[in-house]
Every structure is written in structure tokens, then in C-alpha cells.
Amino acid sequence: MSVPTFLLGVTVTLLTLLTGSESIKTTILNPIKTTGDEVGLIFIPGAYITADQYEKTARAIQEATELQVWVALTGDYNFNLASFKQVELAVGNAISEFEKAGMTSGNYVGVGHGWGGHYLQDYAKASNLKALILMGSTLSRKTVLRSYPIPVLTLAAELDGLTRITRIVDEYEKLTVNKLSFFKGLYKTPVILIEGANHAQFGSGNITSLLKPYDLKASITVDQAHRMIGKYFDAFLTVTFSADDSKIDEAINELSEAFLNSVKKFQPFLDVRNLDTDGKESMWTILAQDFFAGEYPDRVAVSNKILENPWFFGTEPSTSMAAGSMIVDTVALIHAADKSDRVQMVMDMESPREIDMKLVAKNAIWKALAGQNDTALRSEPNTCKSLNDLALILALYASSETARERYLTQGRQIVLETDAMRGANILWAPSPLQMWEDEAGLHVRSIALVTSRDHYCKVMSPYRAMEWVNVDSLRPYRFQG
Structure with a gap:
């Protein structure tokens, strides 16, 4: 473009x-x-x-x-x-x-x-x-x-x-x-x-x-x-x-x-745009952590704080217990799109380029709330890819029926790829969310880091998914710059 x-x-x-x-x-x-x-x-x-x-x-x-x-x-x-x-x-x-x-x-x-x-x-x-x-x-x-x-x-x-x-x-x-x-x-x-x-x-x-x-x-x-x-x-x-x-x-x-x-x-x-951030917290990150709570969302209270680097790099999600419930404090980094009035015809996307989340892993929630003998959560391990899938579902649900039909019948689809794993924060932090286009559509691959307690994800913004569904998917690939 x-x-x-x-x-x-x-x-x-x-x-x-x-x-x-x-x-x-x-x-x-x-x-x-x-x-x-x-x-x-x-x-x-x-x-x-x-x-x-x-x-x-x-x-x-x-x-x-x-x-x-x-x-x-x-x-x-x-x-x-x-x-x-x-x-x-x-x-x-x-x-x-x-x-x-x-x-x-x-x-x-x-x-x-x-x-x-x-x-x-x-x-x-x-x-x-x-x-x-x-x-x-x-x-x-x-x-x-x-x-x-x-x-x-x-x-x-x-x-x-x-x-x-x-x-x-x-x-x-x-x-x-x-x-x-x-x-x-x-x-x-x-x-x-x-x-x-x-x-x-x-x-x-x-x-x-x-x-x-x-x-x-x-x-x-x-x-x-x-x-x-x-x-x-x-x-x-x-x-x-x-x-x-x-x-x-x-x-x-x-x-x-x-x-x-x-x-x-x-x-x-x-x-949907406000899910990404209101400037202080990311509701999308809170929803992601609730999703990772699996069978126990009613026993997990989630908060979020948006940070910039270097503070985001050095901050981990925190947990505490109160009256049999887990309190989870997550952090997020929003990579906002570059916005300018220099060219009034806004051909570049308005939505965030990616959202970086530091969450508590599903297994850690299971251990704290269910005990070692409860296998309900183990049967469905979470991935960052599953969050991208959720972002697309939210985008399609929020779009009009006509827009959904256009996307599904005429648009180039969002293709969700398997997570790319990193072994340490120092390797995860500088690796951007991978997104690329071809004739099939927009490919999205998250960058993930999983430890015994934490699950870090670089994921697609629901607003970017909605913007792709309603606008960019409708352009033939050969015209992309």
C-alpha cells in the first residue's frame, strides 16, 4: 500500500x-x-x-x-x-x-x-x-x-x-x-x-x-x-x-x-476497538485470561494493566488466593497502528498491529483451584492460536450479516497458523507477531512462551480481525503493496 x-x-x-x-x-x-x-x-x-x-x-x-x-x-x-x-x-x-x-x-x-x-x-x-x-x-x-x-x-x-x-x-x-x-x-x-x-x-x-x-x-x-x-x-x-x-x-x-x-x-x-484498550487496561487480555481459566472462570478474578517497554519486558503476571478464588493481575503491551493526517485517504489499517499478553497458564490455574487429581482442565490445553481464533469469532459476530457474508463468500480468509514457541522472555519479547498475506488470505502465527506458571502470547487484536473481515479481505492479493 x-x-x-x-x-x-x-x-x-x-x-x-x-x-x-x-x-x-x-x-x-x-x-x-x-x-x-x-x-x-x-x-x-x-x-x-x-x-x-x-x-x-x-x-x-x-x-x-x-x-x-x-x-x-x-x-x-x-x-x-x-x-x-x-x-x-x-x-x-x-x-x-x-x-x-x-x-x-x-x-x-x-x-x-x-x-x-x-x-x-x-x-x-x-x-x-x-x-x-x-x-x-x-x-x-x-x-x-x-x-x-x-x-x-x-x-x-x-x-x-x-x-x-x-x-x-x-x-x-x-x-x-x-x-x-x-x-x-x-x-x-x-x-x-x-x-x-x-x-x-x-x-x-x-x-x-x-x-x-x-x-x-x-x-x-x-x-x-x-x-x-x-x-x-x-x-x-x-x-x-x-x-x-x-x-x-x-x-x-x-x-x-x-x-x-x-x-x-x-x-x-x-x-470491538475498545476491547483492545481503553488506554489503561486491555479487556481483550482480561477475556483471554478468563478463557485460559477453562472450567473455573467464576473462581478467577482478572485485572489488567497496560505497560510500555521497558516496564512490560520486566513485569510478570501475579497471582494470589482469597476465599478459595484466584486473583490474577495480567499485563499487556499494545502495538498501536501508525496514524497520521498527512495523507487523508487512510489506506493503512487503523487497528493495533499486535497485542502482547502475559497471562497465567491454564495448568497453573488447575493446580491452584482443582488439585492434582482433577483432570478437567488438562484435556484441553490452551494455545495462543486459540486466542486468535477467539478474536476472529468476536470480529465475525460483531460484523453485520452482510459483511460476514461478503467475507465468507468473497473475502480472503484469516488463516491461523500453529504457535511459534520461544524458550525465554528475552527471546519472546523481541519477536513480533507473524502476519503475512498471500492469495489464500492473511496468515497469523502467534509467538508463545509457556512455563509452569505463565503463558505469554503475542496475538491478533479483535479489531484487526474485524478490519480485515470488513475491508482488507475484499482486495485481491495481487494489489497488495
Whole structure:
């Protein structure tokens, strides 16, 4: 996946060195409605996508609303990649052209697709724009939605392989911080998912060969996607700009329904992500230790602490007995994915690369709780591989029925390999979880260390399993970088 990211980065560097970037082309589409409040949409295209590829999208929006919607399709960016300087120029040109064509309201809305949204959001914060719509794009990770100075609609595609659904889940999470954020988010900062659509369907026509391998195959048609885009644009624009209270009420209901339907998709991702870590403990590690308790989970009380190295390297799980039960204190190390806003189209995985767990072995629990003569636990020895299997089960269970079906019938499967054993902590600690891809799918092999008391495992995160099931498994292997 590094090739397009690398090329994008190099091109941006070149753009900053160029001075002859004053030739933005603007195409104006006049409103098709003669009544209603005026709104002007200014499209900033995604990477390597031309202005004309948004005309069908714009027409679908105009047809879906009773507002007078003007549209400015901007293009001819250097290397077909928007930059901050050119976005500023493009918006200024579009507003000038709107005024020349007869638009009088001043209700200007920036519409950024993918890469274009990355630069448009920075410009929009202090500009003449009254609202922002991001298609297959997001605000920066550190930007709090409720603090953004103008209304913003984040419109996502379920099968977007560039700005993946797991990136959009982070935006949804910003609305769950408190009730006020959540309910205001219904109309001021909604995050809405278009089921079955992909990144390319925010426009039309062929997507560049540099990006096409990374997008996923849509399960709806372009026309279906455009109708949904038009529907959600209409609701957001009506709530934001209409002077008709009855239409605003209808639009709020439309946004509420769309948002709450999207929540049904987003929340399971967030729940599984939070299994990995809440920043202080790893519930996934606690579940793993409970799983290792076998027949005696009701007699084992598990806690967890997340540590960084060198503390993790030098810490062992601890045990104590109280009233016939075992208290187990486990430790975990989370290898978080590298996350950056440098390239807004997030082609790299959002989930942790691996989770390192230091657990108490099943046999040690058996000896403490069952006694030497009870063989119930001995018949099913645990492996780190069994935890990877559990992670996959959790991921499949949390995914939608449609996503499970796609994975099982079209996706490259997760293949769980036998554990690779290490004889000492000094050998186990530096050995990463082994993951590699081929045409069969994603192979996962845990690194394990087993002693008379302890069982150390480097395992797959349930969230990584869920991300693979819903996104990466749907790409042909030959396109992996």
C-alpha cells in the first residue's frame, strides 16, 4: 500500500515548490429549481479525479432538493491534486463566478472528496464558507467535531477502501463523548454511512489506476449511490439554510434516521476497538485470561494493566488466593497502528498491529483451584492460536450479516497458523507477531512462551480481525503493496 501514499507525498512536496498554480478552471451549474433558498456548492476533487467526474453527483443533489442549488466544479489542479493554496484560489474563483451568474445569498458550502477534503477543511475554518461537506474524507484526528466553527456533514461509504470505515468510526466516536454532542450531531455535525457504496462513487467514471486497486468493489450502482448522496445533501442543506420551518423539521427527521441507522454500523466497530484498550487496561487480555481459566472462570478474578517497554519486558503476571478464588493481575503491551493526517485517504489499517499478553497458564490455574487429581482442565490445553481464533469469532459476530457474508463468500480468509514457541522472555519479547498475506488470505502465527506458571502470547487484536473481515479481505492479493 505504500506506493500511492509515497507518490502522493512526493507530489505534495513538488506542489509546494511550484509558483505557477494560478489556473484553476471553474464550471458553474445553474440551479434547476426556481424557488427555495439559494445554496452554492463548491466541489474540491479527490486525488487524480477531474472536475467533470462530479457533474452527475451534482445533478443528483440538485434533483433531490427543493433548494436552489448552484454548483461550482473546480479542476485543473497541478497534477490533479488539490493543495491549500489552490483550494483558496478555487473557492475565491467559484464565489466570483456565482456572483457573476446571479447568485445573491452568500450561502457557500465547500464539498471536499477524499484528498480535496483534507485541504478544504483547513481553509474552511476561516473563510466565506458557511458549511462543509466531506465525502469519503474526514476532519483531522485532533479536531473535535462540536468545536468546528461551521456545520459539517461527514458522508462515508461502507466499502471505501481509501478512507476506510474504521477511520470514520473515530469521527463517530467524537459524537459519543456526551449527550449534547450526540444530539447536536444529528443536524450540525452528522456522520452518515452509505451502505454498499465505495470511494469512487462519490464521483463517476473511471478512477485512476493508482488508486483503483485500493478501493473496494461496490455492492450498489453509481446511480443508487448518487441518489443516497442527494438525499443526505438535501437534508443537511435544508437544516442548515432553509427558512421553511416545516421543511427543516422533515430534514431533521431525515438526518436523524440516517444517523441512527449509521450508528448501528459504527457502534459494533467501536465496541470491538475498545476491547483492545481503553488506554489503561486491555479487556481483550482480561477475556483471554478468563478463557485460559477453562472450567473455573467464576473462581478467577482478572485485572489488567497496560505497560510500555521497558516496564512490560520486566513485569510478570501475579497471582494470589482469597476465599478459595484466584486473583490474577495480567499485563499487556499494545502495538498501536501508525496514524497520521498527512495523507487523508487512510489506506493503512487503523487497528493495533499486535497485542502482547502475559497471562497465567491454564495448568497453573488447575493446580491452584482443582488439585492434582482433577483432570478437567488438562484435556484441553490452551494455545495462543486459540486466542486468535477467539478474536476472529468476536470480529465475525460483531460484523453485520452482510459483511460476514461478503467475507465468507468473497473475502480472503484469516488463516491461523500453529504457535511459534520461544524458550525465554528475552527471546519472546523481541519477536513480533507473524502476519503475512498471500492469495489464500492473511496468515497469523502467534509467538508463545509457556512455563509452569505463565503463558505469554503475542496475538491478533479483535479489531484487526474485524478490519480485515470488513475491508482488507475484499482486495485481491495481487494489489497488495
